Structure formats: C-alpha cells, structure tokens
Amino acid sequence: MERLLNFVYTYRAFFTFLLLELFCIWLVVKNNQYQSAAYFNTSNAFFARIHTTSQNIRDYFALTSINALLAQENNQLRKKVERQNQALHFSPTKANTDSALINQYDFISARVINNSTKYYKNFITIDRGENSGIKPGMAVISANNVVGKVKSVSPHYAVLISILNLDEQVSCLIKRTGHFGTVQWDGTNPQLTNLKYIPRHVKPVVGDSIVTSEYNAIFPRGIFVGKIKEIELKEESLFYDIKVELGLDFSKLSFVEVIKNNLKKERDSLETKTIGEPK
C-alpha cells in the first residue's frame, strides 16, 4: 500500500494531468449535446455584459451597413404585405379565419451581442432571454433567412447554435421540386453550406432556392436558406453533393428575430401520443 502511495506521489504531476484532461473531455462532450443545460457560457449575465460593451463599440462602426440592411428588409416586408393585401382583396373567401393559425408564430426581436463564423462550432449570443419568453429549441431568423436554434437561456440572454455549426442540422426542401433533405455545414467556408440526402432521381438545378420544410416543427415553412451553387453526383453515391450559397452574411449579423411557435405544444403532444416519444 505504501509503495502504491509512493508511486502515485512520485508521478503526481502525471496523474493530475490525466485527471484534469479527463475532466475537460467530459466538459467538451457534455457541452456538445444539443440543448444541454449550460451555465458556463455567454448567456451568463456577468460574461454577457462584457460582450455587450464590446459589441456596443463594434456596432458603432457598422451603423451604416446595419441601416442599409434594415431599410432593405423593411422594403421587402412592405412589398410582401402589399402583395398579401391585394391577394386577400380579390379572394376574400379563401382568407384564413382561424385565429389560432393566424397567430401561430410570435416574433421576438433581439440584438446580437456575440457572434462567430470562423470556428467549427459557432454560437451566437443575443440580449433577450427567458424573461422575454425565449425557450431552448426555438427557431431564429434574420430578414427571412435561417440563423439557427436557441441552445440555452438565462433570464436576460440566450445562446443560439448558428447553422454554421458542425452539429446543427435543419430539414429543408428544394423549393422548385419539393424534395426535402438536410442542411448541414462542413466547417470550412462561412458562405457555403451543404444540402444532403437529395436522392439520385431528383433533378436539381444551379440557382434553385433552398427553404426550410415543415418537418422539423421549429422553423415555419419556407424560411430562406440559400441558393444552390454547385451540384455533384458521384458514380457510386446514393445522394447528390450539393453546395448551397447562404442568403445571409453571418459576419454582419446584428439583429435577429426569435420565432415562438404557439402551436408547437399541440403538435408535439399529438405526435407523441400517436408515434411515441421522439428519440
């Protein structure tokens, strides 16, 4: 026994090293789980405040481009409202009158205070949290472009998994043909992402729009992801390799909207009742 203790004592540096490294690996693995409860990240009020100050300074230099983006978004929205008004005017019978469906989605606007696009696993911190009704799992968009999902929340801040993250997958479809696949980033270029699992018989074309599908219950249908840039079909593979050019420049992200789906509970409980617990 004494010899054993002596042995441990002689190599104490090595054993401490092993212990600390194992602990770190455990932290890494635990942090990678989707929607894990995380206390030690930038949603923590103290650390978020430092980021807010730093972002305030950075925002100052980006004011012109932020203004241009917002004006452009306003313009698009106004056009959309006008188009919808016209459509309603001519076909009032088709108008949706179920108020639960009309008010299915609430939007919570928030400011980005911390953002990265250059790592393999990118996260975004925003300045709204639980007190504004944000919960883990909600979808986040910016000017009708997909941004990501909420990963963890604190009373005043929330951390989002950006779609520029190796772990993030979004169910999407090719708008023109209606075939669906999964969008997942490959970790290299922050302007490009990949569309996976589009089977051989589909004929995608360069320039096709990729939008979110309704299968994921998080994003509303038809949120824009990007346009197809490159299509490759290898001789032996079952699926296409499709590169998608993102519609949003993530490095310039300053304002986002969190989408609250008011009917999510109803849909989830119906699906759980009939299909069983999701894996």
Next chain:
Amino acid sequence: MNRSILIQFFSFFVYILVQVVLFKNLVLFNTGFCFFYIAFILLLPIETNSLVLMLLGFTMGFFIDIFYNSLGLHAFTLVLIGYIRNYWLAVITPQGGYDAGASPSMAEHGLQWFLVYTVPLVFLHHLTLFLVESAGFSLFWYSMLKTIGSLLFTLTILVVLQYLSPRRRRI
C-alpha cells in the same frame, strides 16, 4: 516574491480580458486566429511547479471557454501545454543551465532560444485545439491550415510583445 505573485495574479485577468475583448475579434483570412493568452503559461518563471502550471492553465482555459462558448476546449489544450512546458524547458536548457528565478523570456535568452521554445508549444496548442474542436480527423488538413495561420499570427504578437516589455537583464 510577494510582489511578483501579485503581478502574475493581475496579469492573469489582463490576459483573459485582452484575449476576449480584442483578439477574439481579430481573425485574418478566416484562418489566422490569435490565442495570445497562451503567453501567460509560457512566460511564468522557469521553476514554476508543473502542478501549478496545470491548475492555472485549467482555470484560465475555463474562463476563456466561457467567452468562446466552447466549454472544456481551451482548458484541455492549456492543461496539455502546462504539463509539457517544463519537460520542453529541460530539453532545451542552454549551456550552464538556467539562472535562479529566471523567466523564459526573450530578454534573458535571446530571440533564437525564444523561438525554439515557443514554436513547438504554440503549434501543439493550436493543433490540439482545432482537432478537438472538429471532434476527429475528418477536417485534418483544413485544421492544419488554420494551425499554421494561427501559429504565424500568435507568434508575431508574442515576439512583438517581448520587444515591447521592459528589459530587465539579470547579471
């Protein structure tokens, strides 16, 4: 002795603050990152116990991780560097050994020795960092590119800071 501990204590927080407020926003060509906080572990006095080095590395890495939303990642790599540092210092001992209370800085040992000391450690730190982050070897060559880019960036900052810091040549 007490005064130098106090200085190290403050510099610990200064390194973290400068890293997360300044260098976190500086990325060159999508591949060059500056993980300048590693200098804290590298520049501690030569006689520092490796247990102390690892514990300090862990604490600092943990704080950095909070800001980078990457719990465990920077802590892992800094503990590794803290463990290896003293072995590497023993390997590259100059003729006649180190002076008592010396620090592994450029002012005391010259640019050439300083590069021999820092290049392998910084390279190892960046490589493990990117490999652990991508969780495997699937992005190995891209990680290598990032590692080399970051190595050049971080080293430039380290050497420039060494030139800027006050020279206290011991006789």
